[in-house]
Amino acid sequence: MLQKENESEKKEESFFRAVHQKLNRVKKPGKAKKVVPKDRSKMVAVTLWALLSSLLIFSLLAVLLSVNTRSVINEVRRDFNKPTEDEQIQMSVTAAENFLSGFIHEYVNVKNDMDSIEQRKEKLESYMVTKVDGIFEDERRYDLTGLKGNRILNEYNLYNVKKEKGYNLFQYKVNYTNQFPVEKEVEKTVKDGKKEKKVKEKVMEIQEAEKQLLLNIPVANKGDAFAVNAVPYFTRIYDLKGKIISFKKEHTREEYTGSKKESIEKFLQSFFEKYASQKKEDMVYMMKKPESLQDSLSFGYVENVKIFETKKGFEVSCDVEFKEKENEIPVKEPFTLELTETSGQFYVKDLKHQ
Known part of the structure; x- marks a missing residue:
C-alpha cells in the first residue's frame, strides 16, 4: 500500500515538474518601451514672445517714422509758405519811383531865395526817415549857405537800383542847368555934353552850364511805405556794361x-x-x-x-x-x-x- 502511495506521489511530483519545466520554456513577452515626448512648451513660449516683441518694435518704429515724416512735411510746408528774406524786403520799384519823383524835384531844383531855400529844406526833411542814423545834423543836412545862383532840373530817369544791406540805392541820371552870375566888363557909349564917348563898366550877367550826373538816393521801405534813408549824393555816370560791385x-x-x-x-x-x-x-x-x-x-x-x-x-x-x-x-x-x-x-x- 505504502509503495503504491509513494509511486502515486512520485508520479504527481513528476507531472508537476514536467508542467513547470514546460512553463519555463515558454518566453515571456518583453515589456514595450514607452517613448516620452520632449517638453517643447518653453521653446514655443520664447518664439511667441519674440514675435510679439518684434511686432511691437516694428509698430513703434512705424509710428515714429510716421510722426517724423509728418513733421518734415509740415516743416517743408512752413518753409515753402514762409516768405524769404528777399521777399520780405522786396519793394515795388514803380511805387518807389512815384515816391521819389517829388523828392528829386525838390532836391535838384534850387532857387537863390531865402524863403525858397527854407521851404525846400522843410519839404526834403518830410521825405526822410524819422530817426536818421546818419552823420550830419538835421539842421545842417540841406544847408545851402554860400550859394550864388540857381539850379534847374531839366530831366531825369531811373538808371539803376542796387540792393544794399538795410536799404535800396536808387540811381537816377539827372540833367540839370546851373545858373550863376558872372561879372563882365562891357564898353558903353555915353554922352559927354554934346559929344559921345565910350566907357567901360562892369556888369553882372547870368550864365548857364548844363550838367549830367548820377543822383544816388538811399531808400528804406516797409511794404509800400517809403522814406529816404540818408542824404543823396552825386557821382559820375558809369557804363552799365561794367562790373557792379556790391x-x-x-x-x-x-x-x-x-x-x-x-x-x-x-x-x-x-x-x-x-x-x-x-x-x-x-x-x-x-x-x-x-x-x-x-x-x-x-x-x-x-x-x-x-x-x-x-x-x-x-x-x-x-x-x-x-x-x-x-x-x-x-x-x-x-x-x-x-x-x-x-x-x-x-x-x-x-x-x-x-
Missing part, C-alpha cells in the same frame, strides 16, 4: 589817437582834392577801385573825421563837402574808407559812400 555795420569802438592820426587827416585832404578834380584813371595809385568826380564838383573841406585801427590798417569815417563849381551850391556826403599803409604811404583799399 558791403557791415561796425560796432562802437574806441577812436584811434596814435601818432599816425595827423598823417591820416592830411592824406584825406589830399585824397578828396584829387577825387574831385582828377580823372578816374589817375586815381589808380591811390585807390584799389578807382573813381572820381572828374572835375564835376570842386572840393571844399573834410570834417568830423573818426579813425579806427584795424588788423589790416585803419577805417576812417568823415564828412566831405563839395561845391558846384559854377554857383558854389554845397554838396555834402559822408564817406567810409579802409586804409592800408605801405612805407609811410596810405592807400584806399575800399571807399563807401555812407
Whole structure:
C-alpha cells in the first residue's frame, strides 16, 4: 500500500515538474518601451514672445517714422509758405519811383531865395526817415549857405537800383542847368555934353552850364511805405556794361589817437582834392577801385573825421563837402574808407559812400 502511495506521489511530483519545466520554456513577452515626448512648451513660449516683441518694435518704429515724416512735411510746408528774406524786403520799384519823383524835384531844383531855400529844406526833411542814423545834423543836412545862383532840373530817369544791406540805392541820371552870375566888363557909349564917348563898366550877367550826373538816393521801405534813408549824393555816370560791385555795420569802438592820426587827416585832404578834380584813371595809385568826380564838383573841406585801427590798417569815417563849381551850391556826403599803409604811404583799399 505504502509503495503504491509513494509511486502515486512520485508520479504527481513528476507531472508537476514536467508542467513547470514546460512553463519555463515558454518566453515571456518583453515589456514595450514607452517613448516620452520632449517638453517643447518653453521653446514655443520664447518664439511667441519674440514675435510679439518684434511686432511691437516694428509698430513703434512705424509710428515714429510716421510722426517724423509728418513733421518734415509740415516743416517743408512752413518753409515753402514762409516768405524769404528777399521777399520780405522786396519793394515795388514803380511805387518807389512815384515816391521819389517829388523828392528829386525838390532836391535838384534850387532857387537863390531865402524863403525858397527854407521851404525846400522843410519839404526834403518830410521825405526822410524819422530817426536818421546818419552823420550830419538835421539842421545842417540841406544847408545851402554860400550859394550864388540857381539850379534847374531839366530831366531825369531811373538808371539803376542796387540792393544794399538795410536799404535800396536808387540811381537816377539827372540833367540839370546851373545858373550863376558872372561879372563882365562891357564898353558903353555915353554922352559927354554934346559929344559921345565910350566907357567901360562892369556888369553882372547870368550864365548857364548844363550838367549830367548820377543822383544816388538811399531808400528804406516797409511794404509800400517809403522814406529816404540818408542824404543823396552825386557821382559820375558809369557804363552799365561794367562790373557792379556790391558791403557791415561796425560796432562802437574806441577812436584811434596814435601818432599816425595827423598823417591820416592830411592824406584825406589830399585824397578828396584829387577825387574831385582828377580823372578816374589817375586815381589808380591811390585807390584799389578807382573813381572820381572828374572835375564835376570842386572840393571844399573834410570834417568830423573818426579813425579806427584795424588788423589790416585803419577805417576812417568823415564828412566831405563839395561845391558846384559854377554857383558854389554845397554838396555834402559822408564817406567810409579802409586804409592800408605801405612805407609811410596810405592807400584806399575800399571807399563807401555812407
